[in-house]
Amino acid sequence: MTFASVIDAISDTPLVDLSRICQQVQLDGRILAKLDYLLPGFSKKDRAAKSIIEMARTDGTLTQGQTVVELTSGNMGTGLAIVCGIMGHPFVAVMSAGNSVERARMMRALGAEVIIVPQAPGSKPGEVSGADLALVDEAAQKVTAERGAFRADQFGHLGNPIAHSTGTGPEIWEQSGGAVTAFCDFAGSGGTLAGAAAFFAPHGVRCYAIEPEGARAMAGEVVDTPDHPIQGGGYAMADLTHMNGVPLAGHLSVSGNTARDCARLLARSEGIFAGYSAGANLAGAIELLRGPERGGCVAIVICDSGLKYLSTDLWE
Numbered sequence: 001m002t003f004a005s006v007i008d009a010i011s012d013t014p015l016v017d018l019s020r021i022c023q024q025v026q027l028d029g030r031i032l033a034k035l036d037y038l039l040p041g042f043s044k045k046d047r048a049a050k051s052i053i054e055m056a057r058t059d060g061t062l063t064q065g066q067t068v069v070e071l072t073s074g075n076m077g078t079g080l081a082i083v084c085g086i087m088g089h090p091f092v093a094v095m096s097a098g099n100s101v102e103r104a105r106m107m108r109a110l111g112a113e114v115i116i117v118p119q120a121p122g123s124k125p126g127e128v129s130g131a132d133l134a135l136v137d138e139a140a141q142k143v144t145a146e147r148g149a150f151r152a153d154q155f156g157h158l159g160n161p162i163a164h165s166t167g168t169g170p171e172i173w174e175q176s177g178g179a180v181t182a183f184c185d186f187a188g189s190g191g192t193l194a195g196a197a198a199f200f201a202p203h204g205v206r207c208y209a210i211e212p213e214g215a216r217a218m219a220g221e222v223v224d225t226p227d228h229p230i231q232g233g234g235y236a237m238a239d240l241t242h243m244n245g246v247p248l249a250g251h252l253s254v255s256g257n258t259a260r261d262c263a264r265l266l267a268r269s270e271g272i273f274a275g276y277s278a279g280a281n282l283a284g285a286i287e288l289l290r291g292p293e294r295g296g297c298v299a300i301v302i303c304d305s306g307l308k309y310l311s312t313d314l315w316e
Contacts, residue, residue, distance in 0.1 A: 015175040029289040041078035043304035049079030052159035070152035071140040073232040074103025081110035094140040098128040164195025181296035184208040184284040188233030190240035206249035210284040219251035229256040273306040
């Protein structure tokens with residue numbers, strides 16, 4: 001099969017049965033991993049980037065040649081750099097200094113302009129908090145206004161969850177032969193979880209949100225530990241637009257250490273070289289199969305590549 005551009009390759013990633021891990025940690029049930037780290041930008045955010053830009057061009061909110069601006073931890077920015085570069089839109093990524101340097105380098109290599117925003121006072125390098133994200137959003141708003149740009153707005157644009165209600169969810173369901181009984185995801189913008197849940201709910205699949213230990217704002221808990229190493233999510237935001245009205249079966253939590261350990265387990269046991277959030281998703285699936293989803297089949301997304309974390313403490 002030949003594609004007109006790499007944009008057409010943003011779909012249909014493999015679904016892998018993590019049977020080795022399930023046997024190793026003695027689980028009653030199955031974990032199916034959707035390998036979105038194999039997408040062109042090495043992350044699931046390629047789906048949202050493609051969907052948002054295509055929708056905006058169709059409805060006229062993004063005009064020919066207009067600049068696109070978005071805040072990013074690096075993954076959404078990489079996807080937008082790819083899509084915008086092919087479709088003829090200059091792209092400006094606005095990112096916190098707390099994110100790994102690999103992400104900024106990759107975006108620049110793909111033609112993006114990258115603006116790095118200093119972290120909030122007291123924030124730790126390598127750990128992006130809600131306060132850091134607020135500073136990035138402020139900078140993104142300023143750049144958007146100054147350049148008359150289109151703001152991709154992954155936290156608000158419907159193209160984000162639609163990418164997963166029409167892509168990720170249906171693909172998992174078809175590839176699994178309808179075997180999935182539960183789905184869990186580490187929430188950043190909430191687009192993947194909301195979109196997948198919109199598809200899965202009518203099929204009786206129970207969906208769970210994963211948040212960092214000590215920063216479970218979506219679960220309604222007091223946030224006492226906003227800093228954590230799981231980049232790309234867990235911003236302690238209780239009011240994610242995409243999650244409004246989404247039916248959840250429950251809320252899970254994972255520590256940074258557990259996410260790290262599970263990412264390493266994915267690499268060493270299954271040959272899946274992924275990042276922190278994929279480790280968090282595996283941890284959530286393991287918790288479910290040891291608890292309310294015992295004996296079931298839990299689907300997760302492998303969100304991004306471990307190559308984006310070589311400068312962090314994820315890899316020894």
